Amino acid sequence: MTKVRDNLNEAMLTSDASATLARGARGSWMVSVAGLAIAFVTTMLLTRTLGERQYGALMYAAAWAEVLGMLAPLGADKLIIRELARFRAQHDWSQARGIMRWTMRCTFAGTAVAIAIALLFGWIMRDQLDAALFPVFWFTAALIPARAFLQVKHGELIGASRPVAALAATSVNFPLVWLILTGAVLWVAGANFSTTHAAFAALGGLLIATWIARWQLHATIDRDALCNAQPQAHSQQWFREALPMMFIIALALINLRMDVIMLGAMRPAEEPGIYWLAAQLAFLIRLAIVAVNPALAPLAASRDGAALQSAARAASRLAFVPALVCAIGLVIAGRWVLGLFAPAFVAGYPTMMILVASLLIVTAMGPVETVLMMKGGQGAAARAAASAAAINIVLNALFIPQWGMVGAAIATAISTIAWGLAMTLAVRRRLGFGMSIISRDIVDHPEERPCP
Numbered sequence: 001m002t003k004v005r006d007n008l009n010e011a012m013l014t015s016d017a018s019a020t021l022a023r024g025a026r027g028s029w030m031v032s033v034a035g036l037a038i039a040f041v042t043t044m045l046l047t048r049t050l051g052e053r054q055y056g057a058l059m060y061a062a063a064w065a066e067v068l069g070m071l072a073p074l075g076a077d078k079l080i081i082r083e084l085a086r087f088r089a090q091h092d093w094s095q096a097r098g099i100m101r102w103t104m105r106c107t108f109a110g111t112a113v114a115i116a117i118a119l120l121f122g123w124i125m126r127d128q129l130d131a132a133l134f135p136v137f138w139f140t141a142a143l144i145p146a147r148a149f150l151q152v153k154h155g156e157l158i159g160a161s162r163p164v165a166a167l168a169a170t171s172v173n174f175p176l177v178w179l180i181l182t183g184a185v186l187w188v189a190g191a192n193f194s195t196t197h198a199a200f201a202a203l204g205g206l207l208i209a210t211w212i213a214r215w216q217l218h219a220t221i222d223r224d225a226l227c228n229a230q231p232q233a234h235s236q237q238w239f240r241e242a243l244p245m246m247f248i249i250a251l252a253l254i255n256l257r258m259d260v261i262m263l264g265a266m267r268p269a270e271e272p273g274i275y276w277l278a279a280q281l282a283f284l285i286r287l288a289i290v291a292v293n294p295a296l297a298p299l300a301a302s303r304d305g306a307a308l309q310s311a312a313r314a315a316s317r318l319a320f321v322p323a324l325v326c327a328i329g330l331v332i333a334g335r336w337v338l339g340l341f342a343p344a345f346v347a348g349y350p351t352m353m354i355l356v357a358s359l360l361i362v363t364a365m366g367p368v369e370t371v372l373m374m375k376g377g378q379g380a381a382a383r384a385a386a387s388a389a390a391i392n393i394v395l396n397a398l399f400i401p402q403w404g405m406v407g408a409a410i411a412t413a414i415s416t417i418a419w420g421l422a423m424t425l426a427v428r429r430r431l432g433f434g435m436s437i438i439s440r441d442i443v444d445h446p447e448e449r450p451c452p
Contacts, residue, residue, distance in 0.1 A: 029291045031164055035171030036287065042179045043277065047341040049186060049193055056273025057132045058195045060264040062202070063276070064121075065140045067253045067261070068114035069147025075246030076103040077155035079238060084159030088221065093229035096221075100156065102233050106242070107152050111145045118144060125265065132269035136195035143199065146206035150174065153213035160220045167291075169213040178205030244378045251385030255392050255415055259408040262396045267404055270344065275405045277341060278348030279412075281334070282355035284326045289319035289363055293370045308371070312435035316366035320437050323363045327356050351409040358413035362420035366435035368427050380426035388419035 047055050080103050087096035118140045122129075129137070150169060157166035181201035186193045260279070264272040296315045330337070334352055338345040372381050392415035399407030428434055 029288075031167045031171055032287050032291045035168075035175060036284070038172060038175045038179055039280070042175055042182065043280070044341055045179070045182060045186075046198060047273075047277070047345065050195060050198065052270040052273050052342055052344045053132050053268075054195050056264070056269045056271060056276070057130075057134075057136050058198050058273070059276040060133055060260065060269070060272045061136045061140050061143070061195075061199065063257045063260040063264075063272070064118055064137070065143035065147050067257050068118055068140070069144045070151055070253060071246065071250055072110035072114045072144060072148035073103065073107045073152055073155075073246075074110040074239075075242035075244070075249065076106040076238070077152045078245040078249065079103075079242040080152075080155045081159045083238070084156060085161065088160065091225070093222070093225045094232040095234075097226050097229050098231040098233035099238060101231055102235055102238055103152055103155075106239075107148050111148050114144050114148070115141045129265065130269040133264065136199050139196060139199040139203075142203055143206065146203055146210065150206050150210045150213065153210055153217060156217050157213060157220075160217055162216060162220055165213070165216045165220075169209050169216075173212050174205045174209035176205075177208045178202050181205060244382055248373075248378065248382050248385050251382065251389040254389040255385070255412070255419060258389075258392055259396055259412045262393075262400055263405065263408050266400050271405055274345050274348040275351055275408060277338065277345055278352035278405075278409075279355055281330060281337065282352045282359060284330070285323045285356055285359035285363055287326070288322040289315070289367055292319050293367055296367055296370050308375075308431070309433045309435065312366055312371050313437075315370075316364075316435055316437050319367070320363055323360055327360045330356055348405065351405045354406070354409040354413050358416045362416055364437050365420045365424050366437070368420065368423035368435065371435065372423060372427055372430065375431060377426060377430050380430065381423065384419055384422035384426055387422055388415045391415040391418055 046058065050058065080099055083099050084096055087093070087099070119138075122134075122137050122140075126134070154166045154169050157163070157169065178201055181204045182198060185197045185201050189197055260272050260276055263275055292315045296311060330352065335346050335349050338348055338352070369381060392411060395411030395414060396408055399411045401407075403410070424434065424436065
């Protein structure tokens with residue numbers, strides 16, 4: 001009878017978690033699919049207009065802007081998700097206003113450092129980088145702050161319980177405005193359209209998307225209460241809590257974009273463009289788990305034991321099935337899809353297959369990072385990310401000179417799988433269960449152990 005009761009309880013928990021996640025992820029799924037369609041059209045327009053060499057230069061600059069722009073808030077954009085949600089629930093508008101102001105100050109300071117890093121790198125490497133990477137690379141100095149402040153609004157919207165609007169800000173609003181502005185500039189410039197024109201359009205897209213996100217945030221929170229509150233800040237405490245988050249973001253970005261950055265520094269300009277497109281298509285495998293994570297995060301924060309495990313496994317299943325379908329589709333039609341952009345991009349098919357295999361394996365492991373972060377495992381997450389980043393950098397340095405794009409893909413695949421295994425082990429050690437699609441054990445009374 002006890003076994004039957006436990007099975008019934010497990011089934012009820014799983015059903016409840018699946019229903020909650022499905023409802024929460026539905027909007028994110030729709031936004032992600034819309035963003036994918038817009039990105040597809042934008043990429044096709046740019047590749048056919050610029051060619052693989054100039055497109056590679058644009059994407060190299062975009063990779064730098066993305067990495068430094070997401071690091072510029074110094075982790076405050078992640079901390080504000082948790083803190084703003086807590087202060088809103090408590091109607092503590094003084095601290096809510098305080099952390100919003102503090103986040104902006106952090107972002108201004110971090111942006112200045114990020115711009116300096118980009119300009120210093122460009123100056124030092126001016127003789128080593130492919131000439132096609134200039135002058136668009138210098139435009140990263142304008143893209144970095146725009147990307148940073150959009151990232152802050154993204155975090156504030158999630159903290160204000162608007163995860164779909166937050167995802168739309170970066171996945172739909174920005175690429176849609178970029179597409180519209182690119183088309184307008186192309187119509188005016190005609191044959192003179194260049195990477196600099198495309199970068200100007202991207203800057204406009206970031207600024208307009210940030211303004212839309214700001215308007216949505218103001219429509220959500222109690223502006224009168226917020227504006228009338230005397231801001232209270234705990235700057236030192238918040239900074240101590242934000243720094244590990246920034247460290248984790250930095251390491252994740254190394255694993256996500258270091259291949260493109262190192263490829264552009266070591267190989268001709270067209271290779272980063274071909275690789276970027278292949279990697280973006282491969283990342284479709286992770287689209288489902290990206291959509292599920294915003295719905296899973298509050299469940300993971302509020303549940304423990306069997307309830308937490310049921311929610312995590314429900315998220316794993318919701319993410320893996322579409323990931324598998326995408327993988328099969330890319331294996332069958334990948335060459336054809338790449339050829340739609342330009343015949344030269346078909347060379348990225350082996351690269352895409354390597355990345356697809358690694359991302360499918362990691363997706364099968366479940367939403368390990370989200371659960372670990374929501375249960376206070378930032379230290380373990382940072383160590384896993386650090387190990388993967390070190391592997392990524394070393395292997396890229398060894399493999400890119402030998403095998404080019406394929407070498408970068410192999411290095412990234414190995415580091416990605418290593419990261420997933422390390423995170424899975426950390427979850428098991430801390431929470432006592434697994435969440436992969438093949439895990440079976442249920443923990444009735446877990447004791448969260450502090451990560452060593």
